[in-house]
Amino acid sequence: MNREHKPKLPRTDAVPVLRTDFSDPAGWDRLVQVLETPVTFDEGSEDPFAYERATSYVNPVGKEKYRGLLADMVLAAAPYTGHDLPYDHLYLADAETFASDDLPLLGIDIHLDEEDDEPWPREKPFRIPALHVAGVEINDSIANLFFRENHDFDWSGFEVYVAKPGTAVYEELRRMELDQEEDEEGEEGEEED
Template sequence: MTAARLPETDLTPVLRTDFSDDDSWRELLGEVDDGWVAVQADRSHEGLSTAELLALVPEGSRYPVLVVADAETFSGEERTLLVVDVADEPGRTFRAVPDACRSAVGNLAIANLGFDDYLRSVDESGVHRITERHLRAHAELEAALQHRPALVPHQAMLALSTTARRRRSSAWRFRQMM
């Protein structure tokens, strides 16, 4: 069987390459599918290596990474996902627990952080996890949003793009100081 090409989309693909546990797959999707990913559960991708998956990425793709649910995902207790660099240095990888994966995909998509930042953030087992600082910041943001009037979609996108520009600028200045 010939492996299906990956979609031409702005959303990050979440690829299933192991089909051993449908229940775990459904649970995993509940943790990572936040509407900002393109879920692919195509049996033609079963068992494919990182290099083989990269060969399926369309020319000029806009997504920075692939997220892969592989055999290690379903055999491990934490169900870590393989995050594969597509944009900067294709083929580099790190693993992430599902809640940290959502955050990483979002930050990489808006260029708030780069792949190198995540490579530096993995723990001694090679896994990226959400830090206590991140959890506190997220809780503060959620609390602040409870007291703001709701934004209509175009206002929300404008606020997001403005914030992303500021963060990229801040991240660039920070890296220049190092």
């Protein structure tokens, strides 16, 4: 991607995860699978409602037009004042993401300058392991811990637990997901009538 070119960032309701490196298709598939993995922060939890998927909060975008996109290009496309994007941060899945087992995404703070007495500056881009994205997004969505406040977090000391296929909680989550899909299909069918 030409560094002079200002990319048009996607208008998605969910925070985008933009694929910028296309040299590892299996790595992208693995990343999407990790973002869809049910995770919890309560060890041994058998409560399906204690689990979340990052894809409930983020939207993986694998479009070729974002190939080679860099953090400074994102910041140029989302100026400190005046952009109208519906999210205040996003993630890049770049070569460094795919080179590591924990798939650390590059998180970029693009919030707008607040019109108050003491506006806070944007944080420098920072890495977040893919399995931790759900926790970051949950906390951000409820204003418990804003995205930017994760910039110096030590992820190695923070355990996340996954619901593995075949476990009772995974099967319950899958059943709930299928029920939701059936409900949505039923609602679409009613609208067409």
